[in-house]
Amino acid sequence: MMKPNLVKSLSRHHKLTLFSFHTNTNAHNIGKFHTFNHLPSATPTHANVVKSGLSNDTFTTNNLINSYLKLLKIDHAHKLFDEMSHPNVVSWSLLMAGYVRQGQPNIALCLFHQMQGTLVMPNEFTFSTLINACSILANLETGRRIHALVEVFGYRSDLVVCSSLIDMYGKCNRVDEAQMIFDFMWVRNVVSWTSMITTYSQNGQGHLALQLFREFNHIRMNKPNHFMLCSAVTACASLGRLGSGKITHGVVIRLGHDASDVVASALVDMYAKCGCVTYSDKVFRRIVNPSVVPYTSMIVGAAKYGLGTLSLRLFQEMVDRRIKPNSITFVGVLHLFNSMNEKYGVMPDARHYTCIVDMLGRVGRIDEAYQLAQSVQVGSEDDALLWGTLLSASRLHGRVDIAIEASNRVIESNQQVAAAYVTLSNTYALAGDWENAHNLRSEMKRTGVYKEPGSSWIEIKDSTYLFHAGDLSKCSQKRELLSLLRELEGRMKERGHVGVTTGLVFVDVEEEAKEEIVSLHSEKLALAFGLLNTPKGITIIIMKNLRMCRDCHEAFKLISDIVEREFVVRDVNRFHHFKNGSCTCGDFW
DNA sequence: CTAGGGTTAG
Known part of the structure; x- marks a missing residue:
């Protein structure tokens, strides 16, 4: 492999030698590069060097830098760059792009900072590279600053720059700003x-x-x-x-x-x-050759529909094929939590602890869940998730004491505050403490905290039907619904689900006053149902709060039996958390 | 000689 510093020093101090050096030696190396790396244009062609070598040092070196970058030798490229007497905008842009590609967008931004101390002006290539760096880092502040410079330097109508800006704003969860760019584009x-x-x-x-x-x-x-x-x-x-x-x-x-x-x-x-x-x-x-991504989708998909065995089988298959599970895979196979770090070297973080808290909480081991939540140090952004999870588990199991503590922690985090209030209020109500339930509701009203009503939807044929939580007023067949629920309970008993509670629990707190929560089995898994008629008169049931739970799946199968028809159920209490930001929407509880 | 889009979770 040729030594870049040698080439460089020759080119600087012995310009006449450069010609013969490149003619003889570099030509040989070009061949090597070509053969070993399958990168046809990875190296400057002989002609390039000859044409420009004597008169244009910068051009030549840029070509070499580019070659090194394509060979992923960024250190060599940077060294060459440092030795340049007159790096131009191409040299700078090349190096920045190299660092971005290599997964170090921060260094690209630093380079730009350095560049601003020189007389070299950025161009559209520099900008798109820098914007891309901000996008990867989800660094909105810097992104906006660079956007401002784009305007100053007159690149606002460049197609590539605009596309990068859209992408950057999108990755920073600024949909409006992205759309603004898109709307104003000419081409x-x-x-x-x-x-x-x-x-x-x-x-x-x-x-x-x-x-x-x-x-x-x-x-x-x-x-x-x-x-x-x-x-x-x-x-x-x-x-x-x-x-x-x-x-x-x-x-x-x-x-x-x-x-x-x-x-x-x-x-x-x-x-x-x-x-x-x-x-x-x-x-x-x-x-x-499926990657970890589709495997994870399959594993999580199976787990969500209660197909635990399939989920674990897929996981095993993946491991057998030497595909390394990542931190997302483990969210779907929490059973394997303990082997995460030992076997696979993936350190559990806030998300995984939140799942464990969720798992313990759902099966009623609230105190353990509480202990775990207390022992975990997570960033304040993850607090709402962690404690919100514990809060909903506390409601599920009527643990007012833990619910109070958890909701305080959620409120402190300043995220999902309304949901925390509602859940705490519902916990009081379920425990029969109507006074506190109402007090909380009044408090919400007084302070103007508003909770968006949750909703479910189902797609049948080409129509989508939307339901709001607890709103059965548009449901003409409430009585049929109730008898259907009784039938479900009966069938669940037949299949050995003991401890099934009969009847409906009414949670009487304002907006959710009419929400019916049906306790279907001993673990008080609450399923709220909606009901509608298809054009053909077939009854479809919508389940709210479908979770990763064997009993859910059981209920699901039962309903399938009854309606004898393929249908789609959506878990509506979804929680969006966007890749690069803390933006949240949807209804967590 | 240099630049821009995609898939997995909670």
Whole structure:
């Protein structure tokens, strides 16, 4: 391998020698690079060097830097750069992009800082690289500063710069700002459309993502590529829209993108989230070398539908195939919590502890859950999740004492405050302490804390039906619902579910006054039901609060038996937490 | 000679 410093020093001090050096030695090395690294344009061509070597030192060195970067030798590249007497904007941009690609976007930003101390002016390449760095870091503050410079230097209409800006704002959860850029663009291409669709999709705006996706297809400027299709499929997944998901799957196949592993992974996840684990499996089995991502989707999907054995089998299969599970995989297989660090070297963090608290809490081991929550040091951002989880478990098991403590911790975190109030109030109500329940409600009213009502929806044929929690007023068949529930209870008893409580529990607190919570088994798993008629007169039941629980699955199967029809159930109490920010939406409890 | 989009969780 040639020594860059040698090339450099020769080029600086012995310019005449440079010619012969490159002619003889470097030509040989070019051949080597080519052969060993399969990077056709990784090295400067002989012609480039000859043409510019004597007169343009910067150009030559840039070519060498570029070669080193393509060979992932960033240290060599940086060294060359440091030795340059006149690095230009290309030299700077090259190095910044190299660091971003290498996973060190912070260094790229530092380099820009250094660059600002020189007379070299940034160009559109520099900006798109820097914006990309901010996007990866989800560093909104710096992103905005660079955006300002984009305006100052007159690159606001550059297509690539705008696409990066959309992406950056999207990754920082600033949908409005991303949309502003998109709306003001004069020229757009597939990438800019994809950036916008992805921004919607990743920020809980699946409807807008699908709307924009449809619009793109409607104007027929171009066919969607695998990037765009991925985001569209993800949007369907987040909405639980099986119908749209199937249509998008059709588009994927027609456009020949079904061989893309990433698209296939998105499809696997979409079907799992829409409740069709069978379809997930079909798509999954077509992936020749599935990565940890589709495996995780399958494992989590199976676990959510109570198919614990399948979930664990998939996990075992994954491990057997030497695919390394990551921290997300473990969220789906918490049973293996203890082997996380020992066997796989993944340190459990706040998210995993929250899941354990959830698991202990659900089965009624509240005190252990409480102890664990207390012992874990998590960042303040994760506090709401951790203590909110404990709070809902306390409500489930009527532990007013822990509920008070947990809700205080949630309120202190300043996130999900309204939900904490409601849950605490409901805990009081369930314990028969109506006075405190009402006091809390009045307190909320007085201080203007408002809780968004939770909702569920179900997709049947081409229509989506929406229900609000507890709102059975539009349900014309309340009586049928009740008799159906009785039947369910009876059948569950037949299958050996002892300790089934009969009847309905009314939680009488204002908005949720009419919410009926049905205790279906000894662990007081509360399932709220909605009911509707399909055009064909078939009864469909919607279950709220479906969780990872064997009994849920049992109930689910029973309902399937009764309605004898494929249907989709969505877990509506979902909690969004976006990749790069602390933005939350949806209804956690 | 330099730049931009995608998949897994809670």
